Amino acid sequence: MTRLTFYGAVRTVTGSMHLLELDGRRILLDCGLYQGRREEAFQRNRHFPFDPATITDVVLSHAHIDHSGNLPTLVRKGFSGRIHATHATRDLCAVMLLDSAHIQEKDVEFVNKKRVRKGEVPFNPLYTMDDARRTIDLLTSYAYHQPFTIGEATFEFADAGHILGSALTTVTLDGNGTGRRLAFSGDLGRKNLPILRDPETLRDVDWLIVESTYGNRLHHPATEVEARVAETVNRTYDRSGKIIIPAFSVGRTQEIVYTFHRLADAGRIPRLPIYVDSPLSVNATEVFRTHPECYDRETLEYIRNGQDPFGFRQLQYVQSVEESMALNDRKDPMVIISASGMAENGRILHHLRNTIEDARNTVMIVGYQAEHTLGKKLVDKLPEVTIFGELHTRRADVVVINAFSAHADRDELTEWYDPLGPRLRATYVVHGDEESSLALAEHWKDHTPGRIVVPELRQTVTLD
Numbered sequence: 001m002t003r004l005t006f007y008g009a010v011r012t013v014t015g016s017m018h019l020l021e022l023d024g025r026r027i028l029l030d031c032g033l034y035q036g037r038r039e040e041a042f043q044r045n046r047h048f049p050f051d052p053a054t055i056t057d058v059v060l061s062h063a064h065i066d067h068s069g070n071l072p073t074l075v076r077k078g079f080s081g082r083i084h085a086t087h088a089t090r091d092l093c094a095v096m097l098l099d100s101a102h103i104q105e106k107d108v109e110f111v112n113k114k115r116v117r118k119g120e121v122p123f124n125p126l127y128t129m130d131d132a133r134r135t136i137d138l139l140t141s142y143a144y145h146q147p148f149t150i151g152e153a154t155f156e157f158a159d160a161g162h163i164l165g166s167a168l169t170t171v172t173l174d175g176n177g178t179g180r181r182l183a184f185s186g187d188l189g190r191k192n193l194p195i196l197r198d199p200e201t202l203r204d205v206d207w208l209i210v211e212s213t214y215g216n217r218l219h220h221p222a223t224e225v226e227a228r229v230a231e232t233v234n235r236t237y238d239r240s241g242k243i244i245i246p247a248f249s250v251g252r253t254q255e256i257v258y259t260f261h262r263l264a265d266a267g268r269i270p271r272l273p274i275y276v277d278s279p280l281s282v283n284a285t286e287v288f289r290t291h292p293e294c295y296d297r298e299t300l301e302y303i304r305n306g307q308d309p310f311g312f313r314q315l316q317y318v319q320s321v322e323e324s325m326a327l328n329d330r331k332d333p334m335v336i337i338s339a340s341g342m343a344e345n346g347r348i349l350h351h352l353r354n355t356i357e358d359a360r361n362t363v364m365i366v367g368y369q370a371e372h373t374l375g376k377k378l379v380d381k382l383p384e385v386t387i388f389g390e391l392h393t394r395r396a397d398v399v400v401i402n403a404f405s406a407h408a409d410r411d412e413l414t415e416w417y418d419p420l421g422p423r424l425r426a427t428y429v430v431h432g433d434e435e436s437s438l439a440l441a442e443h444w445k446d447h448t449p450g451r452i453v454v455p456e457l458r459q460t461v462t463l464d
Contacts, residue, residue: 002173002463004182004209004428006455007049008032011434013213013370014066015044018184018430019055022173023151026050028058029169029184029209033069033100035344036372045070045126049458053078057150060085061186062166063092064248065340069100072127072135083138084148086157088165088291090141095283101125101132103346114389161189161199162406163248164287164294168202173463182463185210187431188408188416190219194258195288197296199408199416206425207463210417212432213368213407215440220403229259230268232364232399237270237333241360244396246348246375248341252367253278254288255404256337275327277318277338277347285317328354341367343374353387361396366404371433410440414447421448428461429454 008017008030015034020027034044052074060083061067071083071093085093104125112122142148144167147156152174157167169184183205191198220228236243247253253276263269276285292300318324324347327336338348352374355361369375377385378398384391408416417427427450429437434454441452455461 002180003460004207004463005458005460006428006430007458008034008044009066009211009431010455010457010459011432011437012036013368013431013433015070016061016067016186016431017070018209019050020171020182022153025056025151025153026054027150027153028055028074030061030067030186031058031069031071031074032067033065035066035342035370045073048074048077051078053080055079056081058083059150059155059169059184060089060093060167061169061184062160062163063089063096064163064187065096065100067186068093068096070126072097072101072131075135075138076127076131079138081138082140083135084150084155085139085141086165086167087141087143088287088294089167090139090165091287091290092163092165092284093139094136095287097132097135098129099279099283101127101129103340105129107345111388158200158202159197159294160186161191161193161196162187163189164196164291168200170202170205179204180463181205182207183209183420187211187213187406188413189406190408190412193406194255195296195299196294201416201419203419204423205420206423208417208420208424208427209430210413210427211407212413212429212437212440214405214409215413215429215432215436215443217402217409217436218411219405219409225401225403226259226263226268228399228401228403229364230263232362232401233263233269233272233335236360236362236397237272239360240331240333241358241362241396242333242355243335243362243364244348244351244355245335245337245364245366246341246343246352247337247339247366252341252404252406253337253339254285255406256366257285260335270333272333272335273316274335275316275318275337277324277327277336277351279319324350327351341375342369343378349374349387353390353392356385356387356392356394356396359395359397363396363398365398365400368405368407410443413440414443417444418447421450424448424450426451426453426461 002022005019008015016030016032018029108123108125154172160166160168171182173180189199340346429441437454
């Protein structure tokens with residue numbers, strides 16, 4: 001009997017984690033950090049709904065923290081099997097998991113100083129740098145379309161076009177020739193975005209686990225991105241303000257840098273200084289440089305012409321804490337791009353704390369923001385937000401540019417889904433807010449003869 005249990009990213013976006021049980025193997029598809037209400041996140045990330053020592057393998061769709069970020073906790077609590085990923089995902093995780101551990105240690109240290117002064121019990125980090133290093137040692141990587149086996153099942157990665165190394169995973173569940181196949185979309189990318197190749201199409205699949213982040217929405221055309229960015233930069237520059245951009249260090253930061261590069265070269269924005277203030281972004285960009293096999297034709301042509309899409313004259317990569325702190329004392333117009341993308345931890349919190357009460361400044365939101373995160377509160381333009389436990393009045397402007405999103409919208413998801421429809425027995429819609437997942441399931445009901453299910457958390461289904 002083959003069973004599938006949904007342990008994360010169900011009727012919500014973060015914490016991707018699904019358990020596939022077959023032939024005595026217990027295989028996790030992703031092991032991501034849950035982000036949301038602090039107390040709930042604290043409990044869900046620390047306490048797995050199963051014994052981690054019983055998990056035999058992890059198959060990782062990509063390196064984003066909501067898909068990979070709880071792997072060190074899994075290892076800390078007893079997992080010792082292999083973690084299977086693409087080559088680029090392996091290299092990104094090698095820097096991202098260490099960075100995640102470092103941020104947790106530093107954020108806990110910062111918060112605990114206040115807790116100790118108040119006589120409160122200090123927190124412990126979710127995991128440490130040592131846990132992250134042990135996790136990295138377990139990573140095994142493969143090229144796209146290079147089959148590998150776990151027990152009797154055969155796995156294969158295809159390009160999901162979401163971030164560098166992101167994968168669509170196809171599993172042939174048994175070796176007896178019946179060809180039963182399960183597919184997992186991970187996060188599905190979009191066509192015609194800069195840098196990366198378009199997502200590949202899958203066929204001949206019996207069961208599908210598919211994301212629905214933007215399952216009830218349509219993006220503005222990608223052609224509008226540069227115009228929106230230029231208008232925001234020029235307006236903020238005219239009032240001598242700073243532009244603060246919370247951005248995922250992998251994928252989104254590189255796209256933003258690429259866009260600013262093109263705008264500056266075209267004379268559409270002033271030559272103001274641009275700082276990428278995230279050691280992870282710096283290291284991740286170096287990983288990008290080493291994996292041109294993931295690039296689209298336009299980016300490859302850009303490089304062949306001697307241009308560097310990830311570095312230009314007014315761009316500066318910030319490494320040290322001292323350099324980062326010095327930016328907050330500067331009064332001149334500038335752009336600061338910093339992680340995390342949902343403004344939940346890391347250096348972005350310090351920049352927001354120092355700029356959010358000044359009406360000259362702009363916070364530019366360029367990615368999806370999960371419910372109850374600081375990023376979502378900024379998107380909702382709440383008049384007050386809490387940063388590091390202190391209340392701040394939001395006077396800075398907030399501009400949301402969803403066209404930067406690396407997630408397919410409803411119509412893009414549907415275009416990718418339709419070739420799969422005739423054979424599918426069941427589609428499991430995950431990784432979306434409940435409203436988004438239910439809307440996509442409803443939209444697809446006439447696109448396939450199979451069942452479309454929006455599972456509940458911890459629901460188990462049988463694939464037979």
